[in-house]
Amino acid sequence: xxxxxxxxxxxxxxxxxxxxxxxxxxxxxxxxxxxxxxxxxxxxxxxxxxxxxxxxxxxxxxxxxxxxxxxxxxxxxxxxxxxxxxxxxxxxxxxxxxxxxxxxxxxxxxxxxxxxxxxxxxxxxxxxxxxxxxxxxxxxxxxxxxxxxxxxxxxxxxxxxxxxxxxxxxxxxxxxxxxxxxxxxxxxxxxxxxxxxxxxxxxxxxxxxxxxxxxxxxxxxxxxxxxxxxxxxxxxxxxxxxxxxxxxxxxxxxxxxxxxxxxxxxxxxxxxxxxxxxxxxxxxxxxxxxxxxxxxxxxxxxxxxxxxxxxxxxxxxxxxxxxxxxxxxxxxxxxxxxxxxxxxxxxxxxxxxxxxxxxxxxxxxxxxxxxxxxxxxxxxxxxxxxxxxxxxxxxxxxxxxxxxxxxxxxxxxxxxxxxxxxxxxxxxxxxxxxxxxxxxxxxxxxxxxxxxxxxxxxxxxxxxxxxxxxxxxxxxxxxxxxxxxxxxxx
Amino acid sequence: xxxxxxxxxxxxxxxxxxxxxxxxxxxxxxxxxxxxxxxxxxxxxxxxxxxxxxxxxxxxxxxxxxxxxxxxxxxxxxxxxxxxxxxxx
Numbered sequence: 001x002x003x004x005x006x007x008x009x010x011x012x013x014x015x016x017x018x019x020x021x022x023x024x025x026x027x028x029x030x031x032x033x034x035x036x037x038x039x040x041x042x043x044x045x046x047x048x049x050x051x052x053x054x055x056x057x058x059x060x061x062x063x064x065x066x067x068x069x070x071x072x073x074x075x076x077x078x079x080x081x082x083x084x085x086x087x088x089x090x091x092x093x094x095x096x097x098x099x100x101x102x103x104x105x106x107x108x109x110x111x112x113x114x115x116x117x118x119x120x121x122x123x124x125x126x127x128x129x130x131x132x133x134x135x136x137x138x139x140x141x142x143x144x145x146x147x148x149x150x151x152x153x154x155x156x157x158x159x160x161x162x163x164x165x166x167x168x169x170x171x172x173x174x175x176x177x178x179x180x181x182x183x184x185x186x187x188x189x190x191x192x193x194x195x196x197x198x199x200x201x202x203x204x205x206x207x208x209x210x211x212x213x214x215x216x217x218x219x220x221x222x223x224x225x226x227x228x229x230x231x232x233x234x235x236x237x238x239x240x241x242x243x244x245x246x247x248x249x250x251x252x253x254x255x256x257x258x259x260x261x262x263x264x265x266x267x268x269x270x271x272x273x274x275x276x277x278x279x280x281x282x283x284x285x286x287x288x289x290x291x292x293x294x295x296x297x298x299x300x301x302x303x304x305x306x307x308x309x310x311x312x313x314x315x316x317x318x319x320x321x322x323x324x325x326x327x328x329x330x331x332x333x334x335x336x337x338x339x340x341x342x343x344x345x346x347x348x349x350x351x352x353x354x355x356x357x358x359x360x361x362x363x364x365x366x367x368x369x370x371x372x373x374x375x376x377x378x379x380x381x382x383x384x385x386x387x388x389x390x391x392x393x394x395x396x397x398x399x400x401x402x403x404x405x406x407x408x409x410x411x412x413x414x415x416x417x418x419x420x421x422x423x424x425x426x427x428x429x430x431x432x433x434x435x436x437x438x439x440x441x442x443x444x445x446x447x448x449x450x451x452x453x454x455x456x457x458x459x460x461x462x463x464x465x466x467x468x469x470x471x472x473x474x475x476x477x478x479x480x481x482x483x484x485x486x487x488x489x490x
Numbered sequence: 491x492x493x494x495x496x497x498x499x500x501x502x503x504x505x506x507x508x509x510x511x512x513x514x515x516x517x518x519x520x521x522x523x524x525x526x527x528x529x530x531x532x533x534x535x536x537x538x539x540x541x542x543x544x545x546x547x548x549x550x551x552x553x554x555x556x557x558x559x560x561x562x563x564x565x566x567x568x569x570x571x572x573x574x575x576x577x578x579x
Contacts, residue, residue, distance in 0.1 A: 083533075088522060088555075089555055090555040091558060098518075220539075220542060234535070273574070274570070277565070288555045288559065425503055
């Protein structure tokens with residue numbers, strides 16, 4: 001399927017993207033020299049500094065959806081669409097850091113936690129919680145990776161005319177190779193380049209769109225004459241941002257983001273709390289600049305590149321770039337969009353391979369396995385997960401943004417276990433286990449029956465139910481052991 | 491130097507908190523919950539345009555984000571000057 005109004009520039013695009021891919025593979029190869037044990041492979045020995053920590057968190061959270069799927073949605077909504085993540089963008093890492101990060105940085109160092117289920121199993125003294133969380137991670141995150149590769153297929157198809165599946169394979173397998181080599185260190189090294197490239201992409205796309213439309217004010221004047229409701233809530237022509245959904249978005253991308261294992265484990269990577277709070281500033285700046293410029297470009301794009309059909313909105317940004325910028329700059333920016341997807345997939349692949357190797361194999365199936373065996377299993381899992389994600393990308397089960405919203409819902413439940421585990425000494429395994437199971441069932445039920453949520457994202461009522469269940473069951477059952485209190489809170 | 495603290499119930503962690511951190515929590519909470527309030531400057535179905543004909547609600551979000559980043563930076567400097575990072579080491 002070819003994009004509607006894009007001018008392809010295959011030669012330049014392939015050259016620029018090849019240079020970019022060679023660069024990230026080189027970084028993966030450098031990292032492979034250090035990824036010789038589990039601690040290095042999963043949390044790079046807890047040695048990340050401010051730039052790695054901050055840009056790594058930002059580049060992992062903001063995915064290809066930020067650069068293709070969401071701008072595509074906003075194109076048909078207007079300024080109201082910016083509410084997807086602009087209102088509290090700078091809170092995206094601040095809220096998780098304040099609620100749990102401060103504690104997890106110290107605990108990760110002290111007790112050698114490598115994965116989110118590692119922490120849950122220890123805090124709640126339960127192997128069952130480890131297994132359930134690990135399985136949920138595998139089920140929810142593989143489609144999430146697939147969603148990222150969908151974007152790559154769109155971009156390659158748009159700029160080269162190659163079949164959609166070629167782009168999916170290039171991205172899926174490229175990330176898999178550098179994660180296979182360097183584990184999380186490979187992912188984090190590439191995240192620095194990718195994070196910077198993402199901000200540049202957002203700023204230049206906005207600049208290109210504004211130029212094409214004759215300036216921001218001129219674009220707004222034209223849009224105002226055509227559709228004044230595009231300047232009000234809930235947006236137009238697609239009335240999208242109703243108040244309950246607006247509030248859901250305000251909470252979803254900061255408070256509930258920390259339930260994503262690929263983000264929660266970032267706190268185990270950081271050297272100390274100085275790094276944590278420095279990283280909060282770096283990621284806040286990166287996130288705010290990316291979304292304000294990229295999403296504004298989508299609104300201005302309504303005037304700059306009008307008439308893109310609602311079913312083809314993933315093409316809005318590629319169209320803008322191809323029409324408004326020189327092919328070399330356009331190709332660099334498209335590499336930036338690919339970077340957004342790759343920087344998310346890499347951390348997710350490591351989180352999922354951790355769920356397989358560390359949480360299911362080493363801790364549940366074969367506790368006597370030596371470190372080398374588990375590391376090899378982690379690497380094999382990395383390959384298999386990467387291939388599965390690529391296949392999902394080819395199959396394309398939904399739009400990028402639909403898949404992302406579903407995944408954030410499913411794993412957002414972890415947030416309640418994490419926050420209560422860190423902040424409430426009375427939270428125990430019975431509460432956590434019942435909260436987790438009922439929470440997961442609720443989020444799937446509410447996703448299937450959206451009318452029941454009254455316009456809120458399915459995660460919001462599911463999280464409230466999880467919170468109530470966890471508090472009530474914890475209070476009705478014996479408190480955690482003295483060892484846990486001593487280990488986690490002294 | 492002993493810093494003034496605020497005591498919380500024993501079941502919470504931490505069960506006491508330096509008072510200056512509570513002020514930071516209030517600062518960020520005000521910014522965070524400001525965008526929950528429906529109204530002309532945030533969530534509105536009225537046409538209310540600011541500079542460059544961009545709706546005022548977008549300008550509100552821009553200001554909230556800038557104040558959050560500036561606040562995070564000042565808080566970081568304060569943590570550093572109070573020696574909180576060294577205490578950990």
